[in-house]
Amino acid sequence: MAKPLVLLKPAPQKRDRIFTPEAYARLLKRFDVVDYEAHPDEADFARRLPSAFAVVGQPDLDTDSLQSAASLKAIINVEGNFFPNVDYATAFARGVRVLGCGTAYSQAVAEYSLALALDAARGITRADRNTRSGSTAIVSATTSDSILLRRANVGLIGYGNLGRSLHALLAPFHNRVRVYDPWLPASIIEDAGAVPSSLEDTLAHSTFVFVFATATAESEHLLDGAKLDLLPDGARLILVSRAAVVDYEALLERLRAHRFHAAIDVWPTEPIPADSEFLTLPNVIISAHRAGGIPEAFHSIGDMVCDDLELMTQGLPPARLQSAAPELITRYRNKPVG
Amino acid sequence: MAKPLVLLKPAPQKRDRIFTPEAYARLLKRFDVVDYEAHPDEADFARRLPSAFAVVGQPDLDTDSLQSAASLKAIINVEGNFFPNVDYATAFARGVRVLGCGTAYSQAVAEYSLALALDAARGITRADRNTRSGSTAIVSATTSDSILLRRANVGLIGYGNLGRSLHALLAPFHNRVRVYDPWLPASIIEDAGAVPSSLEDTLAHSTFVFVFATATAESEHLLDGAKLDLLPDGARLILVSRAAVVDYEALLERLRAHRFHAAIDVWPTEPIPADSEFLTLPNVIISAHRAGGIPEAFHSIGDMVCDDLELMTQGLPPARLQSAAPELITRYRNKPVG
Amino acid sequence: MAKPLVLLKPAPQKRDRIFTPEAYARLLKRFDVVDYEAHPDEADFARRLPSAFAVVGQPDLDTDSLQSAASLKAIINVEGNFFPNVDYATAFARGVRVLGCGTAYSQAVAEYSLALALDAARGITRADRNTRSGSTAIVSATTSDSILLRRANVGLIGYGNLGRSLHALLAPFHNRVRVYDPWLPASIIEDAGAVPSSLEDTLAHSTFVFVFATATAESEHLLDGAKLDLLPDGARLILVSRAAVVDYEALLERLRAHRFHAAIDVWPTEPIPADSEFLTLPNVIISAHRAGGIPEAFHSIGDMVCDDLELMTQGLPPARLQSAAPELITRYRNKPVG
């Protein structure tokens, strides 16, 4: 009996970054895989689409293509952001699962965010830099602005996969956690043991603020100067997602004035320009979009693809990748990871 | 009615570092306090000792002094290490509580240790340094050695206050935790959900190793070259306590060869000599004895002193400071914090 | 502007059981609600369906009805089980959300299951019964078969909402948890800190076994005599869902022989026949389908309906009710709760 057909077009993701050799062998064992990474033959792809069980990647799929795809059960986005080159409405109407791999990065981003918060709380990166540069300041001078995370007020801007994963890591710290997420009812936040709050209250009452907001038309410059002014003196602002939600000019101005500390992983222009003033500030941890993209996260994408395609061949729903919400899929304004 | 007498000689600790104004006012409200910080009048101290309820600090207290101290209920060490200038045996025999403030630092050290581990796992400090120096390396090049803490093998060398506090913070990471502590029976470690192990197994099977060992005659150079060679390639070694337990020459040699990563907070010579080769290594996070001494930790000492002295005036046992173990008090070989 | 139209046909669920007065007032404030509970007017329902925003309940909805329902965004099942009186395929093809309220019961069932397990571990119900009947047996006689849950081997048969909710409650008990769930890949179970296992291993190595399996054609009598024989002597078997997965004749035989203990909440015939031998056994806790149906659970259904309908009117996806999986919706063989 023929194996189900999988069309592999992972660009801009790379096949060998997401599939370990073992995972790829596992995929080949159960599926006929046509790999277009090396040879992006559009005509061949169009010819095979009608008999494909799944497409892995995010190639252009217009209405006609999808209507031709009589056997298609899944379109698996392995890059992390949904772009408008697919006619999602037709996919949904035809019962094709549109699956995203966002959860692959959640743990990596959550651990990184916690690391940034603790580092900003204690000045670890700054002290390493200063000591290497010859500082022999006495300890109490280098720790005078150090604070504990335990029992601190914490704010989460956005409570999707990233916010929830970070929240789980905070459990032993007994924080009071405020959450702002306009896409969720208060009950979900309360049941998770946090306090549903307005954006203003979250900023004004939190010593540690984690920004995990999705970029949409509504969230652009959500954190402008007026909002940043709500932060308590000496707050720690952890920016991991997305640059578009912050006004970086306003942010720079406040950091320059030492109003608070920041750890920043996302930037309006990447790579960070060499002359960026942020690079000169002592109260900032500089990180160049490193929170999610680590080997274990990438490899988990390949494993998730194998797991879920195998479930789907048994007539079961996918269990690891996330089904995209039809209501949201066209609202995201994310840029692809370079 | 006269208030109980407290003799305050906190040196080398400082009074205002451990007592907030509120805490000191609270102390004064309930106790007659004679503060010898500014005026270290030995004769006055000796004259008042017989009527003292408690001594806060670690002044010389020989057998005769203690036998004269008819009302003494507590000697409260506010510095963190017990030195042999007190006749502890006589204190114990007379029912005087010998109390230590080690737990004041536990949370600060635990949070710092977790921060160092996550930073070493993800190269945060290194990347900040490199980016500030102009590196625009692509992300995947800077994260190729990044690893998750989740489900990693973790080893704890020493399971006292520090080890337990750190262990509590690891709960959400679902690690397999091996513990080496020769002062504890296996059952205590098992009941805490960890695996009691030999030093060798702990080193050989742990990706993250936290060193929290007390300095004693037996633990000197516990981690010599042969032991360090047991660490897996690419391990993360977090040294927060005590320098004496590690052979730094052997450590330097292995770090120079990029055998593993380290985050180091304690040093055989402090301040770290400006020409130390450690300061030049990319796979090390340099920290100059900063793990415990932060304002919240210092202030908690004063709060603990107030809490426990108040309990003791009610005939209750102290609840926050730790009663020194007579069996161990003469075995410590720690150096005072500068 | 007109409010969106909601057609309310909750039978066999009752309106006032799921909506508190506050919740119902909230629903009326945002929606035009036509309540068919008292007046089940089929013609009126058919007439209004084309302009309905949502149907709350599980009335018959065939292909034609659904095709007429041009504005329909959601069919909200408030009873707990999906029945074949709805043409789900057409609903999915038209982009209508089919939402279930199963999570409303999860916490109630999880707490109840833990209660049953601890009760079975310690003989609480049995001892209450015996003491009320005049027994003055010495304590050690009544506790000789008592066991701790801490660090015990635990097996979960089924790892959906119920299994996961129970698993969360076990965290402080440091168990080794084995999970059998044929609908999930091993990775999901491992990431949750449990051990993916076969049914046989789960039964053979677990002192506490929780049955949360869904009734399907495949799971009928999953736990037959041969499987039950795998349980260790003195095991505690907690049956909360679903009776169809167990061979009760085989179960009775083993309980009669005191092979293990059981706490049973689901029964092949409900109410439990008065002459059931189960009612006479000392090593059984008798519970008559009480695990989920408590006021807080019922009321949470109404709250979830309000929360999610409000989100959907804003163009957001539902966040509390669960979207039914097209792959599974026709496989369930559950009976309605009486």
Add this chain to the structure above:
Amino acid sequence: MAKPLVLLKPAPQKRDRIFTPEAYARLLKRFDVVDYEAHPDEADFARRLPSAFAVVGQPDLDTDSLQSAASLKAIINVEGNFFPNVDYATAFARGVRVLGCGTAYSQAVAEYSLALALDAARGITRADRNTRSGSTAIVSATTSDSILLRRANVGLIGYGNLGRSLHALLAPFHNRVRVYDPWLPASIIEDAGAVPSSLEDTLAHSTFVFVFATATAESEHLLDGAKLDLLPDGARLILVSRAAVVDYEALLERLRAHRFHAAIDVWPTEPIPADSEFLTLPNVIISAHRAGGIPEAFHSIGDMVCDDLELMTQGLPPARLQSAAPELITRYRNKPVG
């Protein structure tokens, strides 16, 4: 070389209840053990005491005896309560460790207390009783007073070993926990994530109240009628320790009037008199002092004795048994477990 001498007089505890055969063999391997259980030869005991390393049990030890005990390092109470037949002051002055085994019961009591609370919340024991008696009441009639533990207000009266062990089990329930403990400063309770409260506030604001108070002169009838009247209607009162702190007449009166529910494990007269009206009440779970005394708890005492005696022969402090507080040892008014 001679093995250290251990004198074993565990009465009223029994040797084979606390030592498994393995534990006793382990004890014999490292120590010369003289077992007085079968042959309580007082003269022999007095003759050997001067060379004894440890006494296991609670025999009479007056000043002279203790002064004769030149090698004595530990008196290990294996019963659970300290009685005034030992001159503790002399023991402390001579540096003899006075060790208690209370922690052996903590987990057993904590699990039992949680079981009682969940059972009282859901009417499990009551429903089992009624169903066995022929009731076929519909489910919603038997669950109308059922409540969840999740996010409920919880009060702990007493925060020693028992209170802390129970608190740990509550972590997944996200409760607001108030603690009343007059022997502790507020900071300890706050650091544990709970709210330090007066007795009155704890009672008035808690749906679940756990009583873990020690019996002292001060705590007698701490919970009298006026205090019990503070409980919210429908509260669940869990009494596990100690009967002396409650006025049972006042309690009975309120339970008879269905003001709240109770689960009671300790009684002013034990065994519970056959004609006690408590035995007839539907809103009470009857338990006859069963919370702690289970095989695993008893056996852990023997294991703790072995662990700590072995540590002490190495010059290390005991790590599992608890050193009695000189300040408290004469304040307890507990009765021995029968």
